[in-house]
Amino acid sequence: xxxxxxxxxxxxxxxxxxxxxxxxxxxxxxxxxxxxxxxxxxxxxxxxxxxxxxxxxxxxxxxxxxxxxxxxxxxxxxxxxxxxxxxxxxxxxxxxxxxxxxxxxxxxxxxxxxxxxxxxxxxxxxxxxxxxxxxxxxxxxxxxxxxxxxxxxxxxxxxxxxxxxxxxxxxxxxxxxxxxxxxxxxxxxxxxxxxxxxxxxxxxxxxxxxxxxxxxxxxxxxxxxxxxxxxxxxxxxxxxxxxxxxxxxxxxxxxxxxxxxxxxxxxxxxxxxxxxxxxxxxxxxxxxxxxxxxxxxxxxxxxxxxxxxxxxxxxxxxxxxxxxxxxxxxxxxxxxxxxxxxxxxxxxx
Numbered sequence: 001x002x003x004x005x006x007x008x009x010x011x012x013x014x015x016x017x018x019x020x021x022x023x024x025x026x027x028x029x030x031x032x033x034x035x036x037x038x039x040x041x042x043x044x045x046x047x048x049x050x051x052x053x054x055x056x057x058x059x060x061x062x063x064x065x066x067x068x069x070x071x072x073x074x075x076x077x078x079x080x081x082x083x084x085x086x087x088x089x090x091x092x093x094x095x096x097x098x099x100x101x102x103x104x105x106x107x108x109x110x111x112x113x114x115x116x117x118x119x120x121x122x123x124x125x126x127x128x129x130x131x132x133x134x135x136x137x138x139x140x141x142x143x144x145x146x147x148x149x150x151x152x153x154x155x156x157x158x159x160x161x162x163x164x165x166x167x168x169x170x171x172x173x174x175x176x177x178x179x180x181x182x183x184x185x186x187x188x189x190x191x192x193x194x195x196x197x198x199x200x201x202x203x204x205x206x207x208x209x210x211x212x213x214x215x216x217x218x219x220x221x222x223x224x225x226x227x228x229x230x231x232x233x234x235x236x237x238x239x240x241x242x243x244x245x246x247x248x249x250x251x252x253x254x255x256x257x258x259x260x261x262x263x264x265x266x267x268x269x270x271x272x273x274x275x276x277x278x279x280x281x282x283x284x285x286x287x288x289x290x291x292x293x294x295x296x297x298x299x300x301x302x303x304x305x306x307x308x309x310x311x312x313x314x315x316x317x318x319x320x321x322x323x324x325x326x327x328x329x330x331x332x333x334x335x336x337x338x339x340x341x342x343x344x345x346x347x348x349x
Contacts, residue, residue, distance in 0.1 A: 001175075005018040007057045008027065010342045019337060025256040031299045033121035037312075041327075045262040049278070052271050056281070062344050064281050069180060069205070070287030076183040090160060091167060094255045096222050096309030097150065099168040115308065141198035141215055151176040151213075153206050154228025158188040158300065160281060176215065178204035180231075207236040209243045230289040234279055237289075238302055245303035254305065260312055266290045305335035 055061070064071075090097045116319060121237060143149055152160050155177035164175055175198060178183050187192060188201045206228065223244050232240060244254065259265065261278065265288070273280045279289045294312050300307070315328045 004302070010250050020144075020216060034186075042262070045197075045267055048267050052269055053274050053277065054271065055274050055276055056272065064285060064287060067285065068287070069145045071282045073181045073183045075284055075286055076181050077142055090163060091344050092333065093257070094224070094334075097164050097168065097224070097254060098254060098332075099173075099243050121282060125146055137241065138195040138267075141219075143176065143215070146174035147172030149174050149176065149215070150224065151178070151215070151220050152224040152226070153178055153204070154225065154231065154243065155188060155201070156184050158191055158194075158201075159181055160224060161188065161199065161201075162191065162193050165193065165195065173198065175178065175199045176220075177201050177311050178206075178213075198229060206240050206244075207232045209236075209239040215247060218249050220247045221249055221252050221307055223248065223252070224256045224306075227258055229256065230258045230291065232289070233287070234276065234289055241299045242303040248305075250337055251335045253308065253334050254300065256296065256331070256333040256335075258290060258331055259292045260331040261292050263290055263329040264323070264327050269304055293331055296333050300333065303335075306338050308334040308336050310334075 013099045032081060054155070099347070133311045150164065150173070152164075152175070155161050156168045156179060158177065161175055177199065178201070179188075185201050185203050194201070200214060205211060205317065225244075229237060241254075248254070266278070266280070269280045273282070275281055275287065278291075279287065281287050293312060297307060297310055310333045311331070313328075313332055315330070
């Protein structure tokens with residue numbers, strides 16, 4: 001059977017455990033999980049999006065695309081590390097990042113799973129005998145001797161990376177992190193918790209499919225995308241995901257959490273902020289796309305990955321002081337690179 005992988009010996013509540021059954025009690029808590037939308041609410045959201053869907057002129061769109069690096073540098077230059085909170089929920093939603101996951105991942109008894117019943121989740125267990133040898137064209141690269149490698153793309157100032165390094169004390173772990181903004185990477189490297197013997201931070205434009213990564217193909221166990229794919233131009237998403245998929249070992253996974261269609265942030269955009277369908281530019285020049293589950297499935301399956309998880313997290317956040325309700329919509333995905341056997345083995349079987 002598949003069990004749970006508690007961190008620090010304790011089970012933490014997963015997203016989706018507080019339900020609003022009595023609307024009169026909405027202001028008793030700061031947030032409610034898995035909130036069902038009425039048909040009227042969804043239709044109103046569709047209408048709101050349609051009202052603000054007139055795209056900006058092509059020359060403005062080119063400007064925002066060509067100056068994207070500048071806008072993100074400005075963003076991190078202004079906020080530095082004051083704007084962000086460490087994502088301690090990561091280990092509940094993505095136990096692949098926790099210190100005990102590697103043992104379970106490679107065990108024959110079965111992999112840890114918290115999000116779905118065992119019968120609906122493909123078996124994640126990969127034994128060392130089953131896994132094909134990964135390519136290692138680069139004889140020497142950061143983390144070459146590591147037994148478990150994690151890459152976070154769009155790491156910002158390190159609010160995912162540093163909780164991983166603090167929580168996961170596996171001596172075989174090596175974490176890579178990259179961002180479009182060199183300002184963000186400078187902030188990561190200047191953090192007192194940055195340890196170059198366990199982590200390698202570098203500047204990388206995810207949308208540039210021709211740029212090289214500091215690791216060979218088929219060398220990573222986990223790739224993390226937390227609210228980053230949505231910042232890319234939709235035309236560049238497939239090539240970006242495909243380039244990341246090539247870095248995964250057979251059996252490796254991509255973990256994603258990002259903005260979902262009709263999230264509060266999408267409905268708040270005013271006219272003059274739409275770049276294309278469901279793609280917008282914020283006041284600071286940074287851009288954001290709002291996904292459906294099907295769109296993300298097409299991107300990952302188009303990169304040759306198989307679905308482990310693809311779900312919508314609809315949350316009602318509450319400002320009890322101002323008596324305000326805010327509907328958030330996020331999509332959470334796990335997609336795995338399939339195990340491939342040598343042709344000779346397949347023929348033999």
